[in-house]
């Protein structure tokens with residue numbers, strides 16, 4: 001009898017345990033299902049318009065015609081012949097007996113800052129920018145990052161953006177992370193000419209020595225200069241939004257390297273405008289273009305078609321140099337509000353990353369200027385790097401950027417071909433304007 005009662009007791013306990021295990025299982029199944037859907041949801045949020053566009057571009061790249069790997073012989077392309085003229089114009093031809101800076105300014109017009117083949121005095125002007133005696137050095141108070149304004153004897157000014165990083169430094173993080181890359185400013189000048197956008201003022205590498213800076217600095221700048229007691233090098237932190245005493249630039253072996261940018265004369269009125277495809281610069285906020293691939297429809301209602309084609313030219317340039325910081329664009333009032341490309345310092349950050357979303361104006365509007373397309377095609381198959389390096393050796397050095405950056409330029413050029421091909425395949429009418 002006792003055995004029987006015990007047996008029943010265990011039987012109930014067993015049943016109860018099975019019931020509890022079942023309940024737990026049902027709970028767990030529901031719990032994970034719920035988690036799955038919430039994971040699904042948050043992932044879906046990240047699969048935004050830029051994500052889908054990138055996938056489509058990569059897909060188009062995988063099917064890209066092999067012909068894009070083959071260069072065009074120079075004699076078969078008027079664009080390449082024109083680039084040869086530019087190359088020759090980059091060489092020294094004048095000894096400064098003409099007013100080179102004035103001539104550089106006088107050639108600027110609504111089509112850009114110089115003709116695409118350059119000018120016969122381009123090389124000499126570059127040389128003058130690299131060597132002219134500096135008579136005054138100020139802290140330029142424009143923009144948010146540290147910049148100096150150097151004045152030459154004839155009152156011509158250049159903006160000097162100092163070197164913060166070594167050429168091999170890779171900048172991780174957001175597309176706009178880090179400080180200005182002086183070499184990016186110089187590269188952008190040459191690349192703009194190759195791509196057919198002569199809208200970057202001349203930029204050269206310039207090396208200042210500490211005596212020169214000290215001798216010419218004005219009082220305001222001098223107040224932010226000091227000698228590092230350990231290294232005995234001269235440091236300066238300047239005055240600007242991001243300038244901090246504990247974050248100075250210092251000379252190395254008494255030399256300060258940087259980019260010297262031809263300063264446009266003050267009578268040329270630059271107007272800053274907000275770029276419709278700008279980023280929010282806020283991690284928690286996405287811009288409309290980042291989630292809506294129909295964003296171009298909205299832009300078309302606000303801007304005329306030539307301006308939209310400008311945005312598309314610019315985004316190709318920015319994508320290739322890796323600049324995702326074009327929050328504003330600037331126009332010259334006198335020249336029919338023509339666009340100029342200044343502030344290219346946030347380029348050449350990470351050669352292993354292609355920020356495809358910089359191409360949003362191109363893949364969202366799916367149009368491109370015929371002449372831009374012809375130009376891009378003419379430098380295929382390695383010609384881009386060849387021409388670029390041939391130009392750089394004249395006044396700078398090809399080691400201004402590292403090999404991975406050259407690879408990135410070629411890779412991104414092909415991504416542009418893939419994007420245009422994708423647009424062509426999607427559209428019933430011609431995308432070339």
Ligand SMILES: Nc1ncnc2c1ncn2[C@@H]1O[C@H](COP(=O)(O)OP(=O)(O)OP(=O)(O)O)[C@@H](O)[C@H]1O
Nearest residue numbers: 142143144145146159201261262263264270342343
């Ligand atoms: N070559 C130039 N000639 C004339 N003005 C210039 C030139 N380069 C820059 N400027 C003026 O100086 C301003 C600041 O320059 P830049 O944008 O390069 O600085 P920044 O510190 O990077 O600014 P931000 O942080 O706003 O991007 C420009 O908006 C422009 O008005």
Ligand SMILES: [Mn+2]
Nearest residue numbers: 143325343345
């Ligand atoms: Mn900037």
